[in-house]
Amino acid sequence: MVRVLPADEAGTLEWLAFEQAGVLTTGQASRLLTEGVVRGMVRSGRWRSLCRGILLTGNGRLTRDQQLWVAVLAAGPCAVLAGVTAAAEAGVRGLPPEPLHVLVPADRRVRTLPRRLPIDMPGVVAHRTTVLPEAHLQRARPPRTTTARAVVDGASWARSLREAQLVLASACQQRRVLPEEIEAVLAVLTRPRRRDLVRRTVADIAGGAQALSELDFLALCRRHRLPRPDLQERRRDQSGRVRWLDAYWREWRLHAEVDGAHHMDVRHWAEDMRRQNDIWTNGDRILRFPAWLVRARPGEVAATLGRALRAAGWRPPK
Template structure:
């Protein structure tokens, strides 16, 4: 039987997206056979000691294997890279995050691979059934929030994990309890509390707090509605009784495409009669009195907020013979 049809080698390549380490290759082939494949360009060098057993484009799955195999035994996909393998959507970047134990110091990882070291990695945080191996969703979510470029993005990642039903609150809290020095630990804990209750961003949490402090009715968050064209939209906050929609603008609204998409959605809501108030996220946190005043004015038709004097009661006509 030739090496090209060796079942164990073929199974390995199928399992690892066509990627293998030198040590894996030498279990099935001689060093000379490996060099011959590289020399004839049937295989290609992916990184030092890591090969791709074809000469075509290297896809995302193969890049994940290259990242893990090039940084040594025990390396795990972590953060967003691990979440991607369980179906996480919306935050994936070209960067691949891997997690190694603190005593390891991998040198020269491939371009686009970021190595994170940790002193806390119990067996319960390792997803043994995943290929490539990675961390469990709860640990992955905490790490992704730790490694995020901003607090706002960290909160959004936590919220998305709950929105996409990839984690349970108790599992994430268990991970946090083991990591007392985790970056953004307080923010992650708060985000877990709010997100597990349906809040999808820090700005939404701030808005809900503002409503509670001001004694205003609590809106529906991420309320599903169909616009005039039948498209399904999710409203940031919706006061159903007054048909008032509150749009909370984050930093992305400086982008023209996002801005127009939001304006179009707002116009579609106005057409059938809903009213829309728009507030920037920073104003909800730093100008709460102004936001509250505008909300009170918009919500006045709600009975318990109606401060107009009662209408006079009409008196019954008196007969001329009375008094």
């Protein structure tokens, strides 16, 4: 829905409704009108009462912007969008659209979130924090945390370790946040849940990991005490085109490729075959593993890598 800018002669109520996508608290509406007028607007059906204390200055279904404003206003003063909700608003794609996450300073009085939300409103989860400096706030509408703080919180609140890594990898891969910006948040937010996982994942991303499959591959190498490979190694093929190797042990001239689902496509398979032949003709060894095997049978992958590395001269630490 396209929102129309109010006319120059518009009053305070119209401008406030425009800024908040048509969502107001009853307190805001009553201060600008009167309680009687507000009740009349709701009873006549011109406005919707969405939940206790929250109104819509219209009678249609809620848009995404309106849902976000409902979440922030229902959570009370100083609430901001946070976690994957704030990250998605910053442009990170592929994150769960609901529930909506909001963050509130722990020292503020916050009204209890309404249990009964309208049917066109997703669930809302409110989190409290004792650490929310000005530097972690993004001046947006609705207000939200910065992208770096959002992905740290999103990883902390994720339902699984893999989902936590997905939040971090997506934000960095899509260039919405830099690893050093996440590190700066961790320097201030010293006790978030999964802090070690976030730091390790961010370090892997800074070292070249671009996808969950590559993060899985590095975790496999650490767990089985294999040497750490270089990721996304740049190389030119026989035709002069720049190629990127998934994992490469330069000292032992071993290359490992982690194949995602797109490698099943015939066109990608032919392209990968040509690249693989270029590598082999230069004297390097190449191993290929499907991403699901790295995730489901890491021991099997590690054993194969260990044999190839030993054959090339590597000696495992005692």
